[in-house]
Amino acid sequence: MTRFRKDAKDSTDERAQGQDREGAGTDGCASAASNRRGFLTWLSVGIGAVLGAAMTVPWIAMFLSPLRRRDPPVWRSVGRVEDFPVGATIQVTYRDPSPLPWAGFASRNAAWLRREDEARFTAFTSYCTHVGCPVRWEPGAQLFMCPCHGGAFYPNGAVAAGPPPRPLDEHPVRVRDGAVEVQAIGVPVPREEG
Amino acid sequence: MKTLRRMGNWLYDRAGLAPLHRFLHEHKVPPEVGRSRKGWYYVFGQALVFVFLAQVITGAALALHYIPAPDHAWDSLNYLNTEVFWGGFVRGLHFFGASAMVLLVFVHMSRVFLTGSYKFPRELNWISGVVLLLLTLAMAFTGQLLRWDEDGISTVAVAATMAGRVPVIGSHLMELIMAGESIGGATLSRFFALHVIVLPLLIFAVIGFHLFLVVRNGISEPPEAGKRVDRTSYRAWYERRKNEGGSTYWPDATWREMVFVAFVFSTILGLALAFGAKGPGPPPDPAAVEAIPDPDWFFLWYYSLIWYKPAALDQLVLVWLPILLIPALLLLPILFSGGERHPGRRPWAVFLVGASFLMWATLTVLGARPYWVPDFETEPVAEEVLRDAPAEARTGAGVFHFRGCQFCHVVLGEGGTYGPDLTTAALRLSPEEMAVRIIVGIGNMPAYHGQLTAAEVEAILAYLRWAADLHDPANEEGR
Numbered sequence: 001m002t003r004f005r006k007d008a009k010d011s012t013d014e015r016a017q018g019q020d021r022e023g024a025g026t027d028g029c030a031s032a033a034s035n036r037r038g039f040l041t042w043l044s045v046g047i048g049a050v051l052g053a054a055m056t057v058p059w060i061a062m063f064l065s066p067l068r069r070r071d072p073p074v075w076r077s078v079g080r081v082e083d084f085p086v087g088a089t090i091q092v093t094y095r096d097p098s099p100l101p102w103a104g105f106a107s108r109n110a111a112w113l114r115r116e117d118e119a120r121f122t123a124f125t126s127y128c129t130h131v132g133c134p135v136r137w138e139p140g141a142q143l144f145m146c147p148c149h150g151g152a153f154y155p156n157g158a159v160a161a162g163p164p165p166r167p168l169d170e171h172p173v174r175v176r177d178g179a180v181e182v183q184a185i186g187v188p189v190p191r192e193e194g
Numbered sequence: 195m196k197t198l199r200r201m202g203n204w205l206y207d208r209a210g211l212a213p214l215h216r217f218l219h220e221h222k223v224p225p226e227v228g229r230s231r232k233g234w235y236y237v238f239g240q241a242l243v244f245v246f247l248a249q250v251i252t253g254a255a256l257a258l259h260y261i262p263a264p265d266h267a268w269d270s271l272n273y274l275n276t277e278v279f280w281g282g283f284v285r286g287l288h289f290f291g292a293s294a295m296v297l298l299v300f301v302h303m304s305r306v307f308l309t310g311s312y313k314f315p316r317e318l319n320w321i322s323g324v325v326l327l328l329l330t331l332a333m334a335f336t337g338q339l340l341r342w343d344e345d346g347i348s349t350v351a352v353a354a355t356m357a358g359r360v361p362v363i364g365s366h367l368m369e370l371i372m373a374g375e376s377i378g379g380a381t382l383s384r385f386f387a388l389h390v391i392v393l394p395l396l397i398f399a400v401i402g403f404h405l406f407l408v409v410r411n412g413i414s415e416p417p418e419a420g421k422r423v424d425r426t427s428y429r430a431w432y433e434r435r436k437n438e439g440g441s442t443y444w445p446d447a448t449w450r451e452m453v454f455v456a457f458v459f460s461t462i463l464g465l466a467l468a469f470g471a472k473g474p475g476p477p478p479d480p481a482a483v484e485a486i487p488d489p490d491w492f493f494l495w496y497y498s499l500i501w502y503k504p505a506a507l508d509q510l511v512l513v514w515l516p517i518l519l520i521p522a523l524l525l526l527p528i529l530f531s532g533g534e535r536h537p538g539r540r541p542w543a544v545f546l547v548g549a550s551f552l553m554w555a556t557l558t559v560l561g562a563r564p565y566w567v568p569d570f571e572t573e574p575v576a577e578e579v580l581r582d583a584p585a586e587a588r589t590g591a592g593v594f595h596f597r598g599c600q601f602c603h604v605v606l607g608e609g610g611t612y613g614p615d616l617t618t619a620a621l622r623l624s625p626e627e628m629a630v631r632i633i634v635g636i637g638n639m640p641a642y643h644g645q646l647t648a649a650e651v652e653a654i655l656a657y658l659r660w661a662a663d664l665h666d667p668a669n670e671e672g673r
Binding site: 066101141162 | 265347358359364365373377379380478479486487505567568570596598599612640
């Protein structure tokens with residue numbers, strides 16, 4: 001709006017000057033000048049916009065880069081079969097699927113491994129299904145308990161109390177050559193209830 | 195002296211300070227803002243600008259020593275606290291400055307809302323203000339992670355899990371927050387880049403726009419009851435009023451702002467001197483399952499809200515409320531750009547602000563001592579208390595502690611507060627009723643069938659019976 005008004009004013013000025021100099025006004029000249037100005041305006045704005053967008057693209061691409069990474073499932077050994085007594089639930093620690101060399105502590109993850117019988121193991125994630133706080137196994141109470149909002153889970157992962165909407169998430173577990181291996185998974189994605 | 199004055203004049207001329215000088219001296223504000231007590235309503239924005247600049251400076255100071263690498267960040271914070279000259283003090287300033295910013299943003303916003311200053315022609319002032327609010331909260335959140343301790347990383351796990359509840363794009367949001375599928379080596383770098391470069395640049399830009407609008411549209415005059423915003427005549431009327439009866443911004447309005455800034459700064463300084471740096475807490479090990487996350491005070495209300503809202507409203511409070519609140523705030527000045535501005539004529543506005551502050555304060559206080567967190571450190575009832583107890587009640591006391599009943603229930607002064615105090619439960623309930631509750635569970639109490647043996651249940655009942663007898667008024671009289 002303002003721009004057009006300004007253009008209009010400018011072109012009248014030019015016309016006035018032209019009349020002064022040459023003593024004859026020509027509408028054709030004025031509209032050609034205004035066309036030229038319009039074109040140059042769009043040219044400058046266009047170049048600025050394209051370059052501006054081009055400069056932001058690398059940032060956006062890098063910011064979004066975690067979305068493209070899909071690590072193949074990685075199995076991590078967490079101990080020998082005989083380390084886990086039948087019926088016991090024990091904390092195991094495993095490394096991220098592809099830990100960065102400088103990750104330090106941050107590449108560590110915890111899971112709760114439960115030996116159901118001679119051959120079967122279950123591994124639960126340590127993240128509460130409510131809002132993701134760390135759950136701890138209380139051997140006396142035989143419950144997983146969450147310190148944030150009082151959620152509790154039974155030994156089989158089912159919700160025992162509090163606000164969690166669904167059972168604890170499980171890691172796939174397998175036994176290879178006498179070693180127990182859990183599949184390394186990240187913070188579980190909340191699934192729709194029901 | 196003369197030389198100094200000449201140098202000053204030279205700078206004034208060559209730097210072209212005349213327009214700035216004229217602006218400060220001739221910039222008019224409505225008469226009440228300069229000359230009445232109502233001027234004190236208008237001091238919060240300036241304080242925010244100053245606190246933000248202070249945050250930039252203390253933040254830049256901390257960046258001289260902070261190492262944004264996951265295996266060293268925590269050590270560098272401890273180094274800052276103990277070895278660096280003024281390190282802990284500056285960390286304290288930065289923390290309390292951040293607290294002041296979050297608090298002042300809400301105070302400023304409430305004032306603007308209550309005086310209806312967001313209405314025509316100042317809609318964009320409000321909208322850019324909402325953007326600044328979101329950026330400030332993003333700074334508070336990303337800053338908490340840079341503390342890179344147990345609380346910092348569990349806050350991210352919680353935020354990611356909440357984001358994961360968003361339909362369709364939830365899992366992608368999680369990956370963008372954590373820079374991967376779990377908290378790892380890239381998470382800290384991401385938060386550092388946002389907290390130290392991206393968000394501050396955006397804040398600078400939006401503050402610039404916001405202040406430009408404040409000058410362009412003028413400071414809103416204190417509202418008068420019964421006077422409605424008239425879009426056709428307001429601007430002309432405002433200009434007239436400002437220029438005829440108004441006072442100049444400098445120093446009539448500025449002095450109040452500066453006095454308030456001094457008050458805010460001395461509070462921050464005092465708190466930093468008294469309490470020093472916050473944290474870091476225990477080292478950030480995602481495998482530390484014993485961690486009890488403790489959010490910074492400005493997010494405590496939300497942590498409590500998640501507990502107090504009914505369970506059925508989970509998805510609403512965790513997902514839809516934040517998602518819908520943002521467009522609602524942005525659209526507010528468009529939807530209500532006319533009408534009355536005086537709070538006396540807008541009872542709903544006053545109610546909304548009052549209720550929000552009351553709710554925020556209540557939830558914060560409740561969240562500071564959350565009764566619903568099981569007491570994992572609870573001690574067994576002292577031996578002296580159990581001295582006269584029969585053998586089975588003693589066994590019951592042991593079971594009650596060992597089996598975790600005491601995490602949530604107090605008996606004889608020991609235990610958590612999640613469930614009711616059971617010291618006198620046996621006076622209200624028969625042994626059968628108690629047994630049913632233990633085995634089948636009730637409300638938020640787990641069912642213990644399969645968890646406890648029959649003998650253990652018997653022992654707990656004997657213990658509760660004995661504990662109740664100690665407090666039975668009938669027995670008191672007999673003694």
